[in-house]
Amino acid sequence: MKLDNISRQLLEKIANLHEIPSGAVSFRKDGKSQVMRSTKNIEIFPKEDKSGIDIVIHSSCKGEACHIPVIVSENGLFDLAYNDFYIEEGAQVTIVAGCGVHSTDKSGHDGIHTFHLGKNAVVNYIENHLAIGTGKGKVMNPTTIIKMEQGSQMTMTTTQIGGVDYSNRITKAILKKDAVLNINEKIMTSGFNVAKTDFKVILQGENSKCDIVSRSVARGESEQIFKSNIVGKNLCFGHVECDGILLDAARIDSIPRVSAVNNQASLSHEAAIGRIAGEQIVKLMTLGLTKEEAERKIIEGFLK
Amino acid sequence: MLELKNISYSVVERDNVKTILNDISCVFDDYSITAITGHNGSGKSTLTKIIMGIIQPTQGKIYFNNIDITDMPIDERAKLGINYAFQQPITFKGITVKDLIDMASNSENSVSNACDYLSRVGICAKDYINRDFDKTLSGGEQKRIELALALAKKGKCIIFDEPEAGIDLWSFDRLSEIFDKDKLYIIVSHQERLLKRADKIMVLENGRLVTYDTAGKVLNELNKMKCRKNIGGIDEIR
Numbered sequence: 001m002k003l004d005n006i007s008r009q010l011l012e013k014i015a016n017l018h019e020i021p022s023g024a025v026s027f028r029k030d031g032k033s034q035v036m037r038s039t040k041n042i043e044i045f046p047k048e049d050k051s052g053i054d055i056v057i058h059s060s061c062k063g064e065a066c067h068i069p070v071i072v073s074e075n076g077l078f079d080l081a082y083n084d085f086y087i088e089e090g091a092q093v094t095i096v097a098g099c100g101v102h103s104t105d106k107s108g109h110d111g112i113h114t115f116h117l118g119k120n121a122v123v124n125y126i127e128n129h130l131a132i133g134t135g136k137g138k139v140m141n142p143t144t145i146i147k148m149e150q151g152s153q154m155t156m157t158t159t160q161i162g163g164v165d166y167s168n169r170i171t172k173a174i175l176k177k178d179a180v181l182n183i184n185e186k187i188m189t190s191g192f193n194v195a196k197t198d199f200k201v202i203l204q205g206e207n208s209k210c211d212i213v214s215r216s217v218a219r220g221e222s223e224q225i226f227k228s229n230i231v232g233k234n235l236c237f238g239h240v241e242c243d244g245i246l247l248d249a250a251r252i253d254s255i256p257r258v259s260a261v262n263n264q265a266s267l268s269h270e271a272a273i274g275r276i277a278g279e280q281i282v283k284l285m286t287l288g289l290t291k292e293e294a295e296r297k298i299i300e301g302f303l304k
Numbered sequence: 305m306l307e308l309k310n311i312s313y314s315v316v317e318r319d320n321v322k323t324i325l326n327d328i329s330c331v332f333d334d335y336s337i338t339a340i341t342g343h344n345g346s347g348k349s350t351l352t353k354i355i356m357g358i359i360q361p362t363q364g365k366i367y368f369n370n371i372d373i374t375d376m377p378i379d380e381r382a383k384l385g386i387n388y389a390f391q392q393p394i395t396f397k398g399i400t401v402k403d404l405i406d407m408a409s410n411s412e413n414s415v416s417n418a419c420d421y422l423s424r425v426g427i428c429a430k431d432y433i434n435r436d437f438d439k440t441l442s443g444g445e446q447k448r449i450e451l452a453l454a455l456a457k458k459g460k461c462i463i464f465d466e467p468e469a470g471i472d473l474w475s476f477d478r479l480s481e482i483f484d485k486d487k488l489y490i491i492v493s494h495q496e497r498l499l500k501r502a503d504k505i506m507v508l509e510n511g512r513l514v515t516y517d518t519a520g521k522v523l524n525e526l527n528k529m530k531c532r533k534n535i536g537g538i539d540e541i542r
Binding site: 215243277279280282283284285286287288289290291294297298300301302303304 | 356358377378379382383387388390394396397398399403404407408410453457
């Protein structure tokens with residue numbers, strides 16, 4: 001399939017792709033499926049009752065990747081897709097999702113992703129969001145629901161690269177015995193962007209573990225609201241960390257919450273928001289970087 | 305050659321002017337080691353921060369190789385060859401030890417090259433090279449890496465503010481060998497072993513330069529004066 005320039009540009013940014021990759025893939029553009037390809041270990045089916053796909057990762061999948069990028073480039077289109085992932089017992093998979101919006105008007109994408117991880121399944125989930133174009137009203141509202149069976153592991157790396165005028169990211173997870181969930185979130189906002197994040201993780205099973213790290217940079221007059229709630233219902237470990245760098249007249253609200261409803265739950269949270277520490281800039285300047293170069297390096301590292 | 309002419313520094317504290325440094329003039333020779341010592345609050349760190357440009361003097365001039373650098377920003381002084389190792393290393397999230405070594409040397413180092421700098425300060429390089437330079441490192445580890453960055457910078461003048469702080473004395477003996485006479489080293493210290501390595505010693509007291517002479521003379525003078533009461537850390541000097 002030949003890609004137009006905007007699609008190529010967006011795919012490169014959100015999925016590091018220069019063309020439609022080989023292997024399991026579902027490429028959706030402007031609300032319509034463009035490419036849908038299954039493999040022996042990863043089967044993709046279109047939903048019959050609503051917009052979206054079902055993806056079945058078989059137990060035989062050991063390290064294969066699945067790409068499911070979405071692009072919206074039609075002005076005024078608000079695309080909605082329900083994607084359900086069924087990861088069978090013992091399967092190991094990397095799923096690269098992401099959405100790129102190009103618009104000179106209002107448009108957006110709401111992706112509702114539900115993960116069903118079987119026993120001892122291992123998922124590496126990468127999701128990037130980017131909006132470009134002159135339109136004011138580019139919206140992305142990703143919802144991620146994660147159901148983790150015994151011994152399953154999931155690493156979720158989500159990045160809002162920039163340009164998204166409004167986003168409301170909702171993540172809910174429930175973990176059974178020995179399940180492990182690691183979430184790394186990075187958000188960059190500028191101008192008058194508004195980005196909301198809301199995590200709720202229930203550590204239901206014995207020895208379940210969750211670690212949420214959110215790092216954000218807010219520029220201009222943008223606004224970010226970070227909420228998280230880890231609920232410990234068993235002998236379990238949960239930690240949430242929210243760090244934000246404020247530039248210009250931006251604003252970040254951080255509301256981390258931990259709720260232990262079992263006396264063997266071990267939960268913690270930390271939050272740090274502020275400008276770039278002056279001493280960090282000074283240190284890099286003593287190495288020969290200008291003030292601007294130092295700020296850029298600090299932000300790049302922070303969001304790495 | 306680094307020259308300070310009539311350097312003074314004052315701050316306003318509760319409507320009163322407090323003098324931190326008072327009319328300091330001196331010359332630091334190339335390819336030599338100068339130790340600056342004195343009790344806590346005597347102005348040692350302030351003086352070195354003024355040389356690096358981190359603090360601006362209230363009065364006076366600074367010349368480096370006959371160039372007036374008094375109003376020059378920190379990064380331009382660094383490019384001229386002045387480098388600074390902090391007493392308390394500054395940590396970062398997401399910036400690795402190798403990133404910092406690359407920034408210091410202004411080049412992309414091979415892992416082997418970067419490891420050489422770390423090995424010189426006595427840490428097992430491969431364990432550290434890709435680690436973030438953050439607070440998960442111990443104080444001693446941070447301090448050694450800070451020293452390695454100063455070496456990687458390859459400047460003409462390196463300022464070390466209490467390089468021994470946070471490093472156990474047993475290993476610091478070996479570490480002190482990094483101070484050679486291949487460039488100008490300015491070292492703020494109370495440690496006798498470091499003062500003895502110096503060519504010259506400057507003693508500050510209440511922001512004034514009270515002595516600046518060859519190390520032998522100053523150490524003798526300090527001993528004769530029995531200035532335990534006057535010079536902080538004299539127990540360590542002896």
